[in-house]
Amino acid sequence: MEQTIWWFLGLFGILIFLVAAVAIYDLFQRKHAILRNFPVVGHLRFALESVGPELRQYIVTDNDSERPFSRDDRRWVYEAANAHEGLFGFGTDNDVESTPNYIFIKQSTFPVNASPAVDTDKWLAPMAKTIGAARNRRLAFRPESIVNISSMSFGSLGARAVESLNLGASIAGCLQGTGEGGISRSHRSGGDLILQIGTGYFGARDAHGRFNLDRLIETIASAPIRGIEIKLSQGAKPGLGGVLPAAKVTEEIAQLRGIPVGETCHSPARHSAFSDVDSMLDFIEMIAQETGLPVGIKSAVGEAAFWSELAQIMSTKQRGVDWITVDGGEGGTGAAPLPFADNVALPFFDAFPRVYRSFAEQGLADDVVFLGAGRLGLPTRAIAGFSLGLDGVNVGREAMLSIGCIQAQRCHTGQCPTGVATSSAWLQRGLDPTLKSVRCANYIIGLRRELLRLSRACGVDHPSLISPNMVEFRRGDGGLMTLADIHSYEDGWGVRS
Numbered sequence: 264m265e266q267t268i269w270w271f272l273g274l275f276g277i278l279i280f281l282v283a284a285v286a287i288y289d290l291f292q293r294k295h296a297i298l299r300n301f302p303v304v305g306h307l308r309f310a311l312e313s314v315g316p317e318l319r320q321y322i323v324t325d326n327d328s329e330r331p332f333s334r335d336d337r338r339w340v341y342e343a344a345n346a347h348e349g350l351f352g353f354g355t356d357n358d359v360e361s362t363p364n365y366i367f368i369k370q371s372t373f374p375v376n377a378s379p380a381v382d383t384d385k386w387l388a389p390m391a392k393t394i395g396a397a398r399n400r401r402l403a404f405r406p407e408s409i410v411n412i413s414s415m416s417f418g419s420l421g422a423r424a425v426e427s428l429n430l431g432a433s434i435a436g437c438l439q440g441t442g443e444g445g446i447s448r449s450h451r452s453g454g455d456l457i458l459q460i461g462t463g464y465f466g467a468r469d470a471h472g473r474f475n476l477d478r479l480i481e482t483i484a485s486a487p488i489r490g491i492e493i494k495l496s497q498g499a500k501p502g503l504g505g506v507l508p509a510a511k512v513t514e515e516i517a518q519l520r521g522i523p524v525g526e527t528c529h530s531p532a533r534h535s536a537f538s539d540v541d542s543m544l545d546f547i548e549m550i551a552q553e554t555g556l557p558v559g560i561k562s563a564v565g566e567a568a569f570w571s572e573l574a575q576i577m578s579t580k581q582r583g584v585d586w587i588t589v590d591g592g593e594g595g596t597g598a599a600p601l602p603f604a605d606n607v608a609l610p611f612f613d614a615f616p617r618v619y620r621s622f623a624e625q626g627l628a629d630d631v632v633f634l635g636a637g638r639l640g641l642p643t644r645a646i647a648g649f650s651l652g653l654d655g656v657n658v659g660r661e662a663m664l665s666i667g668c669i670q671a672q673r674c675h676t677g678q679c680p681t682g683v684a685t686s687s688a689w690l691q692r693g694l695d696p697t698l699k700s701v702r703c704a705n706y707i708i709g710l711r712r713e714l715l716r717l718s719r720a721c722g723v724d725h726p727s728l729i730s731p732n733m734v735e736f737r738r739g740d741g742g743l744m745t746l747a748d749i750h751s752y753e754d755g756w757g758v759r760s
C-alpha cells in the first residue's frame with residue numbers, strides 16, 4: 264500500500280514538473296500569443312483544431328457554416344500567413360450545386376502563362392489607376408498594391424497589433440489606413456499611411472472637437488501619409504458614429520484623442536465641418552489644395568440619392584473625390600449595437616454596383632479609384648469585386664486573423680485573448696510585432712498571388728481586366744447568372760479602359 268502511494272506521488276510530481284515546463288516554455292515562446300497569454304490551457308485550442316476535421320465528421324458544424332469567416336476562410340488566411348501555397352486535397356467540400364450566391368469564376372480556354380517579371384516572392388500587383396491624377400493633385404500616386412490594410416483605429420486595436428500591421432504593410436509594400444482614432448507611435452513603424460478623418464476629427468481637431476486645418480497639417484508632417492480619407496460611415500455601424508468602450512481608453516489613447524481616461528468615447532453620427540454633398544466637396548477641395556494630397560471618402564451604402572448627386576456634381580469636373588471606399592454592411596467593427604451590425608446598410612455585392620453605376624452613367628468611372636471592404640480579403644470574393652469595377656480591396660479582419668485573431672468576437676470587451684483588439688498590456692504581451700508583421704505581409708502577398716493567378720486563369724493579366732461577364736453567382740432559384748446581368752451593367756463597365 265505504502266509503495267503504491269509513493270508511486271502515485273512520484274507520477275504526480277513528474278506530471279507537475281511537465282506542466283510547469285510547458286507553462287514556462289509557453290510564457291517565453293513568441294510565436295503564439297494565445298499560449299503566451301494562456302499557458303498550458305492554450306494548447307487545448309490547437310489540439311481541438313488539429314482533430315477538428317475528424318470531429319466534424321460526427322458532430323457540430325461543417326467547414327462553411329461559421330460566420331463572419333467560415334473555418335475554410337480562416338484556414339485559407341492562416342495558410343497564407345504561414346507563407347504556405349494553400350493547397351488542399353481531395354476536391355471541394357462545398358455544395359457548389361445549390362448554395363445561393365455561390366461564386367463561379369469562368370476560366371479561359373487560353374489562360375495567360377505565369378509571368379516571371381511579376382512572380383517575385385512579393386507577387387507585386389500595382390493598382391491600374393493613379394489616385395488623384397484625374398484632379399491633378401500635387402501628390403497623386405499610383406498605389407503599389409491592389410490589396411491594402413483597411414482603416415482600423417488605434418484603441419479598437421492594441422498598440423502591438425497596429426505596429427504589426429504597419430510593419431507588415433511596409434514588408435508587403437502596401438498602405439495601412441489609420442482608422443479614425445488618430446496616428447499613434449505604432450503607426451510610425453515604416454509603412455505608408457492613409458490618414459482617416461472621422462466625425463471626431465482625432466488628429467485634426469481643436470479643443471472643442473471641431474476640425475482644425477493647422478492640426479491636420481501638423482499631423483501630416485509627422486508621418487508618411489499618402490492620402491486622406493474622410494469617413495462618412497462604416498458598414499458595421501452606419502449612421503451612428505464611433506464608440507470606444509471605457510475599458511479601452513488608456514492614458515495613451517486619451518492623450519492621442521484629447522479625451523478623459525477610462526470613459527467611453529463617442530464620436531458624433533455626422534460631420535460638423537460640412538452638411539451636404541455640396542459643402543462636403545468644398546471641404547475636400549480645400550484639404551486637397553492645402554495639403555496637395557489626394558482625398559477620398561469611405562462610406563457604407565444606404566439611400567441612393569447621395570451617390571447620384573455626388574456623381575452629378577462631379578460631372579462638371581470642378582470639384583470631386585479622388586477615391587471612394589465602399590464598405591459592405593457585413594463589415595467589421597470594434598464595437599456596435601447588434602441591429603446596426605446586422606441590418607443597417609447594404610451588403611457589399613448589392614451596395615457597390617449602385618455606386619459604380621452612378622459614376623459610370625456620368626462617364627466618370629475612370630476618374631475615380633474604387634476601393635471596397637467587407638470580407639473581400641478572400642480571393643474569390645475579391646475577384647468578384649474587381650469584376651464589378653473595384654481597383655483595390657481593403658482588408659480589415661482578415662489582416663487581424665493573419666496576426667493571430669481567432670474570431671472569438673470579444674473585441675468590444677477589451678479582453679481579446681490574442682492581444683489583437685485590446686489595450687491591456689498583459690494580454691498584448693503575447694503578440695510579438697516582429698513575428699506577426701511577417702505573417703501579415705505573407706497574407707497580403709498570398710492574396711495578391713491568388714488574385715493574379717485567378718486573373719490569368721481568366722485569360723487576363725490583372726484583376727482590373729476581369730469583366731462582370733467572367734463571374735457568375737448562383738441565384739436563390741438555383742440558376743446561374745453573370746454579375747453583368749444581375750446588375751444590368753452596360754458593355755465595358757467594370758473593366759479598366
Ligand SMILES: Cc1cc2nc3c(=O)[nH]c(=O)nc-3n(C[C@H](O)[C@H](O)[C@H](O)COP(=O)(O)O)c2cc1C
Pocket residue numbers: 413414415416419420441442443444459494496497498561590591593594595596597636637638639640657658659660661674684
Ligand atoms: C476592430 C475594428 C476597428 C475598425 N475601425 C475602423 C475605423 O476606425 N474606421 C473605419 O473606417 N473602419 C473601421 N473598421 C472597419 C474596417 O476598416 C472594414 O471596413 C470592415 O471591417 C470591412 O472589412 P473586413 O471585412 O475586411 O474586415 C474597423 C473594423 C474592425 C474589425
Ligand code: SF4
Pocket residue numbers: 663667668669670671672673674675678679680681682683684
Ligand atoms: S481574437 Fe476575438 S476578441 Fe480578439 S480580435 Fe479576434 S475576434 Fe476580436
